[in-house]
Amino acid sequence: MGLRTMESDTPGCSGQMGTKRKVVKEQQGESRGCKIPPLQRDDGGVAHTAKDKPYLLARHFAFKMCVPDPDKPLPTLPQTIKNKLQQITSEAELLHVTRSSVPLSLDFSGKTLAPQDEVEVLGITYDCRLTFKSHIERLAREASGKLASLRRMSWLLDNRSLEILYKAQIRSSMEYGYLAWGGAARKHLVLIDKRDSLRKEELGTSHDCNLCKQRRDMEGLTVMFKVQVKRVSHLEPLRQPQRRPLWLRGLSLRHLGELLQPRCRTWHQQRHYVNKCSSLWNALLTSVANLEGATLQDFTLSVNNWLLRQG
Incomplete structure (x- = not known):
């Protein structure tokens, strides 16, 4: 047709x-x-x-x-659905959604807490984003002032006295465990490392007074030793599988015990801990052997000497 x-x-x-x-x-x-x-x-x-x-x-x-059909009536919703839609519409009208920040009013034990940008808990300052930025900046500022005072009195003390005074007054405030800096960004930790490098230039170096960065790496490797060798139960989520051996003409291109290094696209300390410490662990195995029978004290001494040679 x-x-x-x-x-x-x-x-x-x-x-x-x-x-x-x-x-x-x-x-x-x-x-x-x-x-x-x-x-x-x-x-x-x-x-x-x-x-x-x-x-x-x-x-x-x-x-x-x-x-x-122009004469056919339009379809309508059942009465129950109409009532439900009206109820949802009325409830939505009661809500006031806005993108502007409204000050919160928190009541704790009958007292109203005023909102603050920073709060100090057990000597550690947290900001409103739960980061250590202001805390690290304050530590670096205080360490800079203490180093200036130590430099002024350096002509009165010998090297041993300067080392003891530095360990007691300055380094103790800048040293934290590797996992304790989980919320610190790399650019913030650089502030502390700069103050530590200034100490190295002004007061000289010694084997008993190494950099804070080296001590953080040693603590991170110590945690990996507890995970991979000692099999500590509460650190089991950090455990990484070992690499497959790679052979070429009868020679092994990889050391036994090397770990798979996961990919990481951030410098956030807590998130890239496994990535960085796995790389350090694989580099350590090329210089230090027989970790299976080593004690924790022997391992820390070996790692400390290895980091001093690397640094």
Whole structure:
């Protein structure tokens, strides 16, 4: 069944012809708002009215076009769903959602706590983002002042006295365990390392007074020793699998006990701990052997000497 539109062969039409055409359309039953041109039926007749043309198209495009019945009522929701929607709408109107920060009012034991940007807990300062940035900046500032005082009195003391005074007053405030700096970023720890390097330049170096960075690395390797060798239960989540041995012409290209180094795309101390310490552990195995039977004290001495040679 083919459909052909009935078009006029007249090349142009004037205003009078347009008015006459409207009259003819009204006489044929066409609607003014109908944009469908006249269609030819299979029997040779022409569909002009706004009612015949949609039915003819619907019968021709049965699977591609659906013409709704204008007399059919629109579908409505059940009354229970309407009530539920009204309830949700009324509850949403009671909420006041805003992107601006509103000061919180916290009550603790009958006292109202005022919001603060920083709070000090057990000597450690936390900011509103739960980071150690302000705490490390304060430590670096205090260590800088103490180093300046120590430098002024250095001509009165010998090397041994300077070392004891530094360990008692300055290094103790800058030393923390490797895992204790879990929330510290690398750029913040650089502040402390700079003050420690200044001490190295001003007061000289000794084997008993190494850098804080080396001591942090030694503590991190000590944790890995407890995990990989001593099998401490509460540190088991940090345990890493060993690499497969790689052989070339009968020679092993990897040392026994090397660990798989996971990928890490951050310098956040807590998140890249396993990545960095696994790399240090693999480098340590090239210089230190027989870790299975070593005690914790022997391991720390070996690691300390190895880090001094590396640094």
